[in-house]
Amino acid sequence: METHSNTNPITIDEIIAQTDQGIEAFLDSRSLTENLADAMRYAVLGGGKRLRPVLAWRAAEACGSLGRCSTPAGVSVELIHAFSLVHDDLPAMDDDDLRRGRPTLHIHAGEAMAILAGDAMLTLAFEAIMDPDAQVADSARPVLLGELCAGTRAMIVGQVHDTLGGMPEELSEEEKLRLIHRNKTGALIRAACRMGAICAGADEAQLAGVTEFSEAIGLQFQVVDDLLDAEGDAQLVGKATGKDIEAGKLTYPSVLGVAGSRRVAAELHDRARAAAEGLGADGSGLVGLLESLTTRQH
């Protein structure tokens, strides 16, 4: 295992560039048909923050490795994230025309292609972990797959709850909201962080710290997202805003108000920061990422 040097830390932009190279190389290596490959590239490489691969990278660093060992994890979780956006944007789901400042895939390439490209990205996410060219210890692959399966399944359960309901009636509105977001956004963020740590050969204490960090930042990310949706500027956010409230969806501002939501975000920030600091000097990349997400405007 190569060890990480903090003397010249890699920037977020460099992580994004390396992740995109990894995604392109992986897609190029698969037997696909051109129109499908184009649709997948449009969805997965067109804009976006690559938050999950960046988290995986910083989590790997926090466990004392070079972040690039997390590349297979980053490629895989980004494919899952992109698949979920494509399917969530479909007319029968959220019916969104705009994503990352561009037409959504079903507007760009048609609804049938959006369904199929989503299915293909989901399949390829699993394949990315099994890819013999991926620099992962063979013993880590089943563990990574277990994380990916559990994260993806929980994400879909969260989407079902958010779109179609079916949650236990006895839960309060806030409990329902937490359940939705812990699954819908949190589970894949948790998987990204843990997969980065696993790629880095994390020990139990490191994995526990990364997990604690990931659970707090995952929920905080969603609270900030809800706040941006309620208050934000469509041009900055890159998608229609105010839409959640219009659609009568449960959001943090609708349940706790703006001030209450900000308080929850601050508590989650503090929990995440303590967990990242608990990982020692190597956790500084996670701290930096947390701070930039806390103050983001889009």
Added chain:
Amino acid sequence: METHSNTNPITIDEIIAQTDQGIEAFLDSRSLTENLADAMRYAVLGGGKRLRPVLAWRAAEACGSLGRCSTPAGVSVELIHAFSLVHDDLPAMDDDDLRRGRPTLHIHAGEAMAILAGDAMLTLAFEAIMDPDAQVADSARPVLLGELCAGTRAMIVGQVHDTLGGMPEELSEEEKLRLIHRNKTGALIRAACRMGAICAGADEAQLAGVTEFSEAIGLQFQVVDDLLDAEGDAQLVGKATGKDIEAGKLTYPSVLGVAGSRRVAAELHDRARAAAEGLGADGSGLVGLLESLTTRQH
């Protein structure tokens, strides 16, 4: 490895019952929400021939094992098959209201649930192979996953070609048809057979024989399906018939005529039969299955 006794061979109905038990036990073991679990059960357990699990079972027997060692493979490929039917039936795809003699999932549970349940079945198919409760040698799991990934990816490529085109222009109509069906139906049938053989610990010669069988029967199955669609009775087939031709889709009867399609089916039958017989006495279950598929009316 338990060895297979041919003295009292298990019937197709018993294989179907054991597969369904395996699917139910696996779904029950996952953390899901009730409405999603109901939708998945409706799609995967409601009717259907369980052709792929039965093929996996008979392939495992043909390699000298008890067929039930193939259960994780059968559960997994049946989930993939069911996911593909649910998404293919969607309004933006084939827009089918009837499947296995019942309303399709999007008619029964709505389009959003059909999209999400399809996504969940695809995810759970991978999870079924990784499930620690699944009786599979750990060394076989990555091999099985590789087969499943390749088969699913090819199936989606075939669906793209069939629905949206994008095949090389220089191919003849018959070559295009073969390419579509080798991917769309053939790849998952091939994966089912090979996964059954891998669960059974097949040697190289056995795996080659099973592969040859699977490629021939996969294409033959599709030719017979096209013939049934062109000539069939909707009540027997359990879905709308004559629809492929109405939709102007490439089918064997539309390209080769009914007599030409029957000739191709007969050639493929002979190839599959020779491959199954080449596996020795244990291949008798594959031969029986081949004959019943050759003469099927639905």
